[in-house]
Amino acid sequence: MHDMKAIFKKHVKKHKRKILLGSPIIILIIVLDAFNFFANEKTALILLPEPSRFVTVDRSFATTVKLVARTAVNAVGGSIRFNSENADILDVSQKNSIINLWAEEPTFLEEKRGVSFQGGILSEGGFVGEGPLMKIFFKPRKTGKITLAFENPQVLAHDGKGTNVLGGKNELTYVVRDSNLSSPDINGDNAVTFSDISIFLVNWPVTSDVGKYDFNGDGKVTFSDINALFAQLGS
Ligand SMILES: [Ca+2]
Numbered sequence: 001m002h003d004m005k006a007i008f009k010k011h012v013k014k015h016k017r018k019i020l021l022g023s024p025i026i027i028l029i030i031v032l033d034a035f036n037f038f039a040n041e042k043t044a045l046i047l048l049p050e051p052s053r054f055v056t057v058d059r060s061f062a063t064t065v066k067l068v069a070r071t072a073v074n075a076v077g078g079s080i081r082f083n084s085e086n087a088d089i090l091d092v093s094q095k096n097s098i099i100n101l102w103a104e105e106p107t108f109l110e111e112k113r114g115v116s117f118q119g120g121i122l123s124e125g126g127f128v129g130e131g132p133l134m135k136i137f138f139k140p141r142k143t144g145k146i147t148l149a150f151e152n153p154q155v156l157a158h159d160g161k162g163t164n165v166l167g168g169k170n171e172l173t174y175v176v177r178d179s180n181l182s183s184p185d186i187n188g189d190n191a192v193t194f195s196d197i198s199i200f201l202v203n204w205p206v207t208s209d210v211g212k213y214d215f216n217g218d219g220k221v222t223f224s225d226i227n228a229l230f231a232q233l234g235s
């Protein structure tokens with residue numbers, strides 16, 4: 001055991017310079033990777049929460065459907081479905097859409113269990129870049145999760161053959177909580193991670209801003225709120 005420790009120490013000492021030099025590169029790669037989750041080379045369809053995945057049951061919320069085209073494209077279509085027992089669709093807006101030729105304007109699927117759409121982008125040389133396709137407005141029915149997903153999505157290349165060049169798409173899950181509970185996503189990065197718990201602990205004991213840290217809704221901030229936040233880790 002001691003031998004192992006000694007070997008390890010010796011190795012670290014010997015390679016200290018390399019380890020120190022290498023570490024920032026590894027960290028940089030991890031950070032860049034996180035930023036590039038959707039910004040890689042793939043043409044993708046993205047469901048974007050506005051502004052947050054963490055919503056309250058008493059309020060409506062919106063999802064922007066966005067296209068990221070890495071090569072020239074001219075048509076996009078598909079449908080978006082969700083678990084409709086937990087929410088209702090209020091409206092779909094095409095305002096600011098990059099689609100300027102609708103073959104099928106966004107229409108509600110049966111019993112508003114989703115939205116289907118099909119359209120073209122009139123642009124010389126095809127469309128490259130990113131922009132919104134539409135915005136869907138929802139009203140939660142109850143607390144729980146609402147998951148949106150694409151069904152049969154297509155993004156067609158401006159190549160005269162209509163090749164489907166869609167390389168990626170995401171699923172989006174909203175977490176609906178009671179209106180008297182604080183959002184577990186303290187730093188607003190759309191995930192509940194150790195960073196949120198760390199921020200909470202930095203502010204512990206909470207004497208002001210009770211409304212920000214009352215995760216169980218009893219009007220005060222106690223250890224129970226730490227437990228309540230831990231319970232939502234990863235959501
Ligand atoms: Ca967070």
Ligand SMILES: [Ca+2]
Nearest residue numbers: 214216218220
């Ligand atoms: Ca509390």
